[in-house]
Amino acid sequence: MKLRLICVGKLNAWQRAAAADYSERLQHYLGFELVELKEEKGGRKDSPAVLLKREGERILARVGSTEQVVVLDEGGRQFDSEGLAALLEAAMLHAGRDWCLIIGGACGIDPEVRKRADLCLSLSKMTFTHQMARIFLLEQLYRSVTIIRHEPYHNP
Numbered sequence: 001m002k003l004r005l006i007c008v009g010k011l012n013a014w015q016r017a018a019a020a021d022y023s024e025r026l027q028h029y030l031g032f033e034l035v036e037l038k039e040e041k042g043g044r045k046d047s048p049a050v051l052l053k054r055e056g057e058r059i060l061a062r063v064g065s066t067e068q069v070v071v072l073d074e075g076g077r078q079f080d081s082e083g084l085a086a087l088l089e090a091a092m093l094h095a096g097r098d099w100c101l102i103i104g105g106a107c108g109i110d111p112e113v114r115k116r117a118d119l120c121l122s123l124s125k126m127t128f129t130h131q132m133a134r135i136f137l138l139e140q141l142y143r144s145v146t147i148i149r150h151e152p153y154h155n156p
Helices: 013-027 048-061 081-095 111-116 130-148
Strands: 002-008 031-037 068-077 099-103 119-121
Touching (some): 031 048
Parallel strands (some): 068 119
């Protein structure tokens, strides 16, 4: 099973370092690819909905037709770390489909991307920037594989 994370927006230096650290750790267990898309910049004539639609089109162009799509969304389902690990493990053992995880930009996720999702996932009831959500998601994916493998990283 492979994981692909599609993100909108860039990270600053310390965020890049944290994301790179967890990406490298994760790659020891699973095939992993990070796709970073530019945020749409609009002038006064472009509404947020138009910008979201453009981002959504670019995101969907990167999603494979057979992939399990997991979209991060504030209204999505919440899991504890063990629950996410169980979901990932079940997908690894039974589904056989690669996962494509998606984090939108500052304005959120286009409704068309949400429609394509097999699962909408929320990291918390709190609001995080999309940059921090990337780091938190990468850490939780890494934590999930260590839970699956019964390694000591996770201390409940």
